[in-house]
Amino acid sequence: MKAIIRSEYGGPEMLRMAELPRPMPGDDEILVRVRAASVNAMDWRLLRGTPFPARLAAGGLRRPARTKLGHDFAGDVEAVGSNVTAFEAGDAVFGSGAGAFAEYVCARATQVAPKPGNATYAQAASVPVAAITALQALRDAGHAKSGQRVLLDGAAGGVGTFAIQIARTLGTTVTAVCSGTNAAQAAALGADRVIDYTREDFLHDDVRYDLVVGVNAHRSIFDYRCVLGPAGIYVLVGGGGPQLLQAFLLAKPLSLGRQRFRLHMARSNHDDLALLGRFLADRTIVPAIECHYGFDDVARAIAHVERGHARGKVVIDIA
Ligand SMILES: NC(=O)c1ccc[n+]([C@@H]2O[C@H](COP(=O)([O-])OP(=O)(O)OC[C@H]3O[C@@H](n4cnc5c(N)ncnc54)[C@H](OP(=O)(O)O)[C@@H]3O)[C@@H](O)[C@H]2O)c1
Numbered sequence: 001m002k003a004i005i006r007s008e009y010g011g012p013e014m015l016r017m018a019e020l021p022r023p024m025p026g027d028d029e030i031l032v033r034v035r036a037a038s039v040n041a042m043d044w045r046l047l048r049g050t051p052f053p054a055r056l057a058a059g060g061l062r063r064p065a066r067t068k069l070g071h072d073f074a075g076d077v078e079a080v081g082s083n084v085t086a087f088e089a090g091d092a093v094f095g096s097g098a099g100a101f102a103e104y105v106c107a108r109a110t111q112v113a114p115k116p117g118n119a120t121y122a123q124a125a126s127v128p129v130a131a132i133t134a135l136q137a138l139r140d141a142g143h144a145k146s147g148q149r150v151l152l153d154g155a156a157g158g159v160g161t162f163a164i165q166i167a168r169t170l171g172t173t174v175t176a177v178c179s180g181t182n183a184a185q186a187a188a189l190g191a192d193r194v195i196d197y198t199r200e201d202f203l204h205d206d207v208r209y210d211l212v213v214g215v216n217a218h219r220s221i222f223d224y225r226c227v228l229g230p231a232g233i234y235v236l237v238g239g240g241g242p243q244l245l246q247a248f249l250l251a252k253p254l255s256l257g258r259q260r261f262r263l264h265m266a267r268s269n270h271d272d273l274a275l276l277g278r279f280l281a282d283r284t285i286v287p288a289i290e291c292h293y294g295f296d297d298v299a300r301a302i303a304h305v306e307r308g309h310a311r312g313k314v315v316i317d318i319a
Contacts, residue, residue: 003102004298005067009049012299012306015069023099023106027081030109032093034075034318035121037100040129040158041238043069044306051241068099069298073107074115074124075318084109092117094124094277096268101298103318113273116281123280126287126313130158131276133237133266134166134215141235141264142211146171151202151209151227154216155191156182158305159237161288161312163215164189169284172211177202182311185288202227211235216308217243221250221261233260288312295319 001022006014025031047069049055059065074094077087087093092115097107115124137159138144150167154160155176167174168190176191183194195202203219208229217224217239224234236247244263251261279285290311293301295318305314 001103036125070101073100074121131162134163148210
């Protein structure tokens with residue numbers, strides 16, 4: 001099969017198309033013929049091996065332990081492992097598996113859900129990491145409830161565009177922060193108010209929020225604390241290195257009062273994927289896809305997302 005690989009840490013120029021043996025599913029895995037994949041921020045971080053401590057977790061300090069890249073996919077089941085009963089060959093599915101920028105990928109059956117018949121492969125491939133992150137940040141870490149005021153800082157990218165839609169589904173009033181070029185998209189996805197961060201500063205408002213999600217946080221944790229209500233929750237999902245370090249060091253001490261500060265790490269699981277599949281089927285969520293790239297253009301797709309201003313999701317058409 002054809003797959004996108006790299007053998008060193010570096011930029012998108014390190015990527016090349018290679019011919020590899022088709023992988024064999026383990027007992028709890030399925031083998032999927034990939035039709036579409038989508039790019040996440042984690043793909044360029046894994047490619048570059050940054051931040052450096054992430055190399056420890058990935059198991060390759062000087063060279064990447066895994067040569068294949070890509071995570072989110074949608075496609076058709078080709079074969080299943082001996083313990084898998086939920087899927088069979090021919091099922092259309094979507095989910096997450098290491099090495100999804102390839103013609104075939106193996107994924108644990110628990111990391112996969114049926115693709116709704118009315119969703120395209122590209123739409124389904126857009127969902128896994130970004131929508132699970134948005135769902136869990138709002139529902140689990142943020143305890144978002146109907147009637148609450150929610151601020152989403154970084155509302156125009158992969159996670160943010162799902163977060164707007166899911167926050168509305170949870171019954172909250174949504175203020176989305178993004179640049180002016182993406183304001184119309186945020187409003188169309190359901191944001192009640194849009195703040196263009198190039199012209200307006202949410203700190204200068206009198207509004208206090210029940211929940212602030214730093215989707216792509218570029219402000220200090222103390223700025224976010226300023227706009228939290230007395231029992232508000234701040235959830236950091238992603239953003240710059242200083243924001244991540246601040247949240248890592250200060251979330252606990254700042255949570256000694258009634259306000260809560262959390263650094264959220266999403267966990268993929270079958271139940272949430274299946275729920276998002278139902279949301280996709282009934283149009284509760286509609287993936288905002290900015291553009292498609294061809295399979296031989298993965299390097300350009302990753303470079304696009306790495307520039308930090310992708311508008312929603314970037315899809316790679318594999319087959
Ligand atoms: N914790 C987890 O489990 C987890 C899971 C997935 C992702 N993440 C992280 O979450 C972050 C967001 O992921 P993503 O997939 O949404 O990334 P993304 O698609 O690359 O986000 C791009 C968006 O960020 C916005 N942005 C850039 N600078 C901004 C600023 N100064 N203020 C507000 N928005 C700004 C851009 O909007 P404009 O063009 O309008 O500026 C753009 O639409 C990343 O850091 C990613 O690594 C974390």
